[in-house]
Amino acid sequence: MSAETVTIDKTRCDGCWACVRSCPSEALQSRIQGAVAEIAWTAGRCLFCRRCEAVCPRGAVQPGEPVRLEHIALEPEVLVRLPSCACPRCGRRFGAGPQRSGPEAVGKAREDGRLLLCPLCRQREAFQGELAGRGEGSRC
């Protein structure tokens, strides 16, 4: 039952940042550095509540090894890097996994244009859908 690190499987992550948005203590943070989007984790902020693991829609977030004493508590540790792309709605750059930036994204976008949006616009879109009674219930 020791505190375990947070890891993100790059092959599953699609940059939706649900983990970052769900984190109660901002231990997980997203940042854009030019053409690269990162998710970083700071052990000293982490509550080890594993909510990030629970909300990840792709099972990309997994517990790692037990946190060692030598773990530098306030240094953010980059967990995953993805290419960044620009949101067609707001223009901001965000991290995009293959589902968004690869060839499959084009096909999917025909069905659901939200996939190409950045996480904020996507969330806003879903929220407005709820208010308009489209009944897209939010996940915990």
Added chain:
Amino acid sequence: MADRVKVKVVNLGSCNGCELEILDALHLDPDLLLCREGDRPDVVLLTGVLTMTNLARAERERIPGDVPLVRVGSCAISQGLFLPPDGALDRVPSLCGKAPAVCGCPPVSNAIAEAVNVAVDKERPCVSA
């Protein structure tokens, strides 16, 4: 027979979750004991939300000089989820930045016991003048 390690806890204002695990650590490791009033501690465990105000108050009254310091739990390391609205950490003095930290909310008792033993072995004063 090894000397018992006298542990003092300075509680800056915690939910007491860390205190539970600290008490368990003291029971798990027979060489650790809670420091008595008036005794000089061998190590100080810091718990609770670490802000400039809390720390200034505690330093004046409760944290003795040149005794190794260990930060226990996310509140004492980074304010945990009580961090101020602008997201910025108070600029706590460098002494706390260098003190060993046991991550968790709360960390488990054997991790705390390990940290205490490591801090005492290193015999490094973590409180600057």
Added chain:
Amino acid sequence: MSPREVTLQFEVPEVYRLHLRTGMDGTIREARVEGELASREVGRLVASRYRDPHKALYVVERVCGACSQAHTLAFSCAVERVLGVSVPMRAQAIRTVTAELERIQSHLLTLSETAALAGARGLEQELWRTWQKVTAVLAAVTGSRVHYGINCIGGVVHDLPPEALRAASGALADLGRSLGDLDGVFEREAGSRLRGLGVWKAAGRDLPGTGPNQRASGSPRDVRAERPYLLYADLPLMIPIRTEGDVLARTSVRLEELHISHRMVKDLLSALPEGEVRIADLGGPRPGSASMSVEAPRGEDRHDVVLSADGEVDALAIRVPTEDSLLGVSEALIGVHEEDARLVVASFDLCLSCFGGT
């Protein structure tokens, strides 16, 4: 000894200052507990920064490390009332199990501290070993030793699959054996010190609040009996009462409650209702306000929640049982010798982290 004013500061298991005015012989004339040293204003924090009720649960949990289940339960239930949803029976059972295990954990913490201060070191060790056992049951049921994270809006976050249930039942049986050895133990080992010490009478005074301190001084109040929630209306609920109001009575009531809670958990785990553990669809956001009171280990814990049209928390007010205990402490300390002050305070189980957390 001369009359004087003295301030004592304590850090573990909780931080507070005790201000005393004593007479020539060291007996206390006036006493005040300064318990605001853990002030974190969770209600205000939630309404400003954690307005999403799902996220707010993590903050609400951290009002207190020894009664975190009580807080998340009260909060979840208040939100569920606003949303107009009913939690499935299996989830209610798991919530009840966790609440009663937490009561055992919290009482054992207080009893261990009381034994230490009464000079009964062997008893303190035995009580702590028992605390370790109930913590093992909690870990088996919830996955965590402290801050269980088991409640969510609409139920509990995960189920108890058969192997977890087996582990929990085994750990519970081990706990039961230890509890069996604790009958009347304070009377035997420290009775002469604790009897007649720190008397506080609550009966017939129409004081607010419930909890073991009231029940130890003749006031039989318990939210689980007065306003049943979870599965308490269907469980045989026994409420131990004492009338002496001294340290021994407060200790004995808690000791008896250990057995009663253990019995409830055993009965619940052996017959968990089938079904879901969580509501799949909470429906859209709905504005409104609701209140929920639970019997936390120290007494009535009440959460008042206001939700906005967007489903966010506009306001959260938490009333904790500490206020009632603080009144008791300041009365009970009059006439007590300064050397016994800390022991009397410990017997009230103040929970100042709750007090500072609101």
